[in-house]
Amino acid sequence: MSAPETVRTTVLVADDDALVRGVLRMALTRLGFEVHEAADATQTVEVARECYPALVVLDVNMPGGSIHDTLDALRDINPEIAVLVLSGEAGPPSDITGPLCAFARKPIELDDLVALVHRLLSPQAQRQAGPS
Amino acid sequence: MTVREALGGPWAAHWLFLVGLLPPTTLLVLLQESTTPYPEWWWPLVSATVQHVVAGATIVLGGAIARRRHDIIPLPTVFAIWAIAAFARGYAAGVIAERVAGVDPQFATRIAIWLLASVVWLPAMVYAVAQFERRRALLGAIAVAEDAVHSEQPHTDETRALVQQQLRHAVADSLAPALNDLQASLEATRDSLDRASVAELSLRLSRLHDHTADLLESADGVAATTPVIRAGLRQALDVPPRLPWLSAALVTGSTVVLVLFDVWRIFGPLAAVELMVATIAAGLVLGLVPTIVGAVRPSLLTQHGQRINAVALVLSIAVSGYLMLNSGIDPITWHGMLVVPLLAVSLTIASAMYYSAIVMADANAEAHARLSVLQADLAELRATNDHIVARERQRLSDLMHGPVQGRIAACIMALNFHSHADTTVDQARELATAVLDHVRAIARDLDDIAAADPRSPDPVDR
Numbered sequence: 001m002s003a004p005e006t007v008r009t010t011v012l013v014a015d016d017d018a019l020v021r022g023v024l025r026m027a028l029t030r031l032g033f034e035v036h037e038a039a040d041a042t043q044t045v046e047v048a049r050e051c052y053p054a055l056v057v058l059d060v061n062m063p064g065g066s067i068h069d070t071l072d073a074l075r076d077i078n079p080e081i082a083v084l085v086l087s088g089e090a091g092p093p094s095d096i097t098g099p100l101c102a103f104a105r106k107p108i109e110l111d112d113l114v115a116l117v118h119r120l121l122s123p124q125a126q127r128q129a130g131p132s
Numbered sequence: 133m134t135v136r137e138a139l140g141g142p143w144a145a146h147w148l149f150l151v152g153l154l155p156p157t158t159l160l161v162l163l164q165e166s167t168t169p170y171p172e173w174w175w176p177l178v179s180a181t182v183q184h185v186v187a188g189a190t191i192v193l194g195g196a197i198a199r200r201r202h203d204i205i206p207l208p209t210v211f212a213i214w215a216i217a218a219f220a221r222g223y224a225a226g227v228i229a230e231r232v233a234g235v236d237p238q239f240a241t242r243i244a245i246w247l248l249a250s251v252v253w254l255p256a257m258v259y260a261v262a263q264f265e266r267r268r269a270l271l272g273a274i275a276v277a278e279d280a281v282h283s284e285q286p287h288t289d290e291t292r293a294l295v296q297q298q299l300r301h302a303v304a305d306s307l308a309p310a311l312n313d314l315q316a317s318l319e320a321t322r323d324s325l326d327r328a329s330v331a332e333l334s335l336r337l338s339r340l341h342d343h344t345a346d347l348l349e350s351a352d353g354v355a356a357t358t359p360v361i362r363a364g365l366r367q368a369l370d371v372p373p374r375l376p377w378l379s380a381a382l383v384t385g386s387t388v389v390l391v392l393f394d395v396w397r398i399f400g401p402l403a404a405v406e407l408m409v410a411t412i413a414a415g416l417v418l419g420l421v422p423t424i425v426g427a428v429r430p431s432l433l434t435q436h437g438q439r440i441n442a443v444a445l446v447l448s449i450a451v452s453g454y455l456m457l458n459s460g461i462d463p464i465t466w467h468g469m470l471v472v473p474l475l476a477v478s479l480t481i482a483s484a485m486y487y488s489a490i491v492m493a494d495a496n497a498e499a500h501a502r503l504s505v506l507q508a509d510l511a512e513l514r515a516t517n518d519h520i521v522a523r524e525r526q527r528l529s530d531l532m533h534g535p536v537q538g539r540i541a542a543c544i545m546a547l548n549f550h551s552h553a554d555t556t557v558d559q560a561r562e563l564a565t566a567v568l569d570h571v572r573a574i575a576r577d578l579d580d581i582a583a584a585d586p587r588s589p590d591p592v593d594r
Contacts, residue, residue, distance in 0.1 A: 019542040019566050023549040061533065088537045107341065107544035110552045 008034040012053040014044040041065030045073040060087035082120035138262035140205035145195020150188040163470045168233045179228045187221040218246040252389045260488035267492045270499040277506035296524045304582035311575045322564035334547035341540045374491045376422040383482040384415030402462035410455040414448035449476045535577035543567045
C-alpha cells in the first residue's frame, strides 16, 4: 500500500448496493484514496460535481439514469475523469472504451480491483487520454 | 431416393437379401438339373447350395470392398459385382455337373442364363427392397414428426406466462436449498468469523453465483430428441395398387426370362410355348383384376388394395398352373411338374417386387413431400417457441440480475475483500451481519419472484 500524497486522490464509488459500496470504500481507503459514495445516478453526478474525483467506480445498473447519461454527465464535469465500470453482465456496455475507461465483472477480486485502479490513474493512462 | 441410391445402397450386397433368394434359386437349379444324371437325388440340392454360397460370397465380398471407397456403390460397380457373381455361379454349376455327373459342363449356357436372370431380377429386387425399407423409414419419420407437431403446440400468451412461471419455479427451487444452507452457516459463524470460514463461505457463494448464471442460461429444461422408428410391415404395404398393367407386364417379362430358356433347353420348344401362354395368361389376370375392381368399385381398390392384389396373384397362379397342366400344347412329364411351382414362386416374387418398385416409389415420393412439409412446420414452430422461451429466460435474467445475482456478487466481494484485510472481531461480525442480511434478502426476493403472477408487473424489478 503506497503512502498517500499530501493531497489524496479522490475516488467516487457509485453503487446502489450498500454492501458493495462498503467493501469498495474499505479497500480503496486502505490504498490511500479519499473515498466518496453515491447510491444512484443522480447522486453520482451531484457528488462528482462537489468532490471532483479522479476516478469513479461505477455500477452499470443504478436507479436514476442510464450508464451512458451518467458517463456523459461525469465527462462534462471532468473530461479526464477515469471510470471503472462494474457489472454483473459478462461484457461491458457499448461506448465503454478509451484509456481512461475499464470494465470488470462483479464479483471482482481485490487484486484485480487494485490493478485496474492503478492502471486507470497511472500517468501513462492520463497521457494517452491527452489534454482536454 | 434415386436409382443409384437404391441400387448402390445397403441392399445391393446384403446377406439377408441373399439368404432370401436361396429358396427360389434352389427351385430354379432343381429345374435346371432335373435332366442331369447325378448319382444321388440330393446332388441338385448340393449344387444349388454351393452355387448360392459362391454367388453370395462374391456379392458380399465385392460389396464390402466397394463400400470401402463409396457409401453408395456406383452403378457400374454394382452391376459388375452381380455379373461376376452370376459368372461364378454358372461356373460352379458347370464344374459340379461335370465332376459329379460326368456331363458336358455347358459353362457358356449356364453362365449366360444366370447373367440374364441377374440382370433382369437383381436390380428390380434390390430397388424394390430399398423402396420398401424407405417406405417403412418414411412412415416412421412421418409418425414421429406428426407427434412432435402435435405435442409442440404454439406458445400463446397463456403458455408464455406458464413458461415464465416454470422458469421462475425451476430457478427458485434450485437455488433455495443452497441459500438456506448458506444462511444457516452464516448464522452459526457470525460471531466467530475467521479467515477459513470466510474463504469457505466465499467459495460457496461463488458456486451459487455461477450456478445462478448457468440456470438462467439453460432454464428451458428438456432438450428435444427425435426418436427413429420404422413402420410395421402391414402399414408399409398399405398402399393402393397403381399402374396394374405396367406391373403385370413386368411380372410376365421377368418370369419368362427366368424360366423360358431352361424350359426350352430341357423340355423343348412346345413346352416353352406352353410356358409363354401360361405366363401371359397369368399376367393378364394380374392386370385385369385390379383394373376391373377399380372400374366397378374404386373405393374397394383404395381401401383393400393389398387384398385385391393377393386375390389377383392367387388367380394368376391358378390360371398359369391350369394351363401348364391342361393346355394340351405339350404333354406334361413328371419332372416337368417342377415348372409349375417355379412359375408360382416367380409370379409371387415378381408381383411383390414390381408392386414395391412401382407403387411404393410413387407413394414414397408423396410421403417424402409430406415429411418435408411436416419437418418445416415443426422447425418453424420450434424456432418460434424457442424464441419465446429465450425471451422469457432473458426476462427472468433481467429480473434476477440485481436482487439475486447482484447481491450474491456483493457478498462474494465483501467476503473476499475481508479475507485480505486485518479486521477486528467487531468488523468481522458487522460484515457477517451485512452478508447475512443480503442472503436473507436474496431468499425473500427469490420467493417473491417464484410466487408472483408472471403476467403482473415484476415484484422486485429494479
